[in-house]
Amino acid sequence: MSIWKYANPLKFMGWTGPIVVPMAVLATVCILTGIIWGFFFTPDDYRMGSSVKIIYIHVPSAMMAINAWAMMLVASLIWLVRRHHVSALAAKAAAPIGVVMTLIALITGAIWGQPMWGTWWAWDPRLTSFLILLLFYIGYMAMWQAIENPDTAADLTSVLCLVGSVFAILSRYAVNFWNQGLHQGASLSLDAEENVADVFWFPLVLTIVGFVLLFIALVLIRTRTEIRARRLFSLNARERMNDA
């Protein structure tokens, strides 16, 4: 018995089928509770007023934007090393979700930044590196689109993902060097002396959990769709062979 047996497409379909819907429901409950709690039952921040409440969408989506790329990196590595097709398809499935998370983070950040910093956009290190992350996501997805052979596409995008990760981290620190930031520091580090206050912390953690669950549910759904599409393709191919 090893964990790898779940990578068999049939097994994968079997065990993900029943948990997708409960997971999506749980994600919705977490996000809704967190947002309602955060929006209506927490006080306004004394400096930022009620605009602080966008944090319940901004922070989780920003975290998931990065975590989605990390998940793609792991999935690509597994594909390159162990050649599990489900892994490659999961990486493919995660990319569009990552793009949406990145966009949500950028847009909510702009909406938040407008009243707070007086500008929609600043060439701040965090903002800039998110924009670069968006470009990496777009390149990765374009690569999947461009190649017809699915195995070649999976291989090449995996290599791109590995190299892209290195350069994404490099860019992250390069832009730090390049410009000083407006963006506040990390709001949730374990080692920091100053974090967000507890009143904001609980609903925030709830929405983060919700976003994580939402991401997993979406990836599972999209991966299942990819597997079904692949099956359909091979069924069609067999049909054509029989006809010929």
Add this chain to the structure above:
Amino acid sequence: MIGLLMRDLRLAVRAGGGFGLGLAFFLIVTVLVPFGVGPDTGLLARIAPGILWIGALLACLLSLDRIFQLDFEDGSLDLLATAPVPLEGVVAIKALAHWLTTGLPLTLAAPVLGVLLNLPGPGFIWLLVSLAIGTPALSIIGAFGAALTVGLKRGGLLMSLLVLPLYVPSLIFGTEAARRGAEGLAGGAPLMFAAGITLGSLAILPFAAAAALRINLR
């Protein structure tokens, strides 16, 4: 491997287009910038390092698809892949040939174009050094991008999309060094970062590019 280098150099120089075209493109970009932002010499002097770096980067991008595309089409890349020379070495040599025919001429031409943009006196040597250190990274990163897209019909646009984000760190540190130099500050720190990125790329990317080539040749 030296034979391969000489062959690539000879092809680049004699086949026409690639060699002079990059330089001409660089010139045109540099000439267009004052039309876009106005002839104010103070402003031009301030943005000159960045403009020259971006111009060099785009000119470099222009000739990337030549690295593998022609060899892929006429089959010599298959021969190179089965040759006793490791494919990683082939990639490194081809990137070197690309740098010698693109990065090096661009580096040497940049100070001349710096005169057009009214680059301050101390900036010339910094610009030259930062380009000399930074452009090899552009070539090897570009070789990786070219290896990824070699099998595609119209890979050029996709390759730009893939390669340009990878150029960000080199661009940031290279322009930063040139800009600081032009303002009379010490640009040593960003220059060293740029050198680090170049060396790191040279160490890692030939392997990644060779892996991508093998996948494409399969």
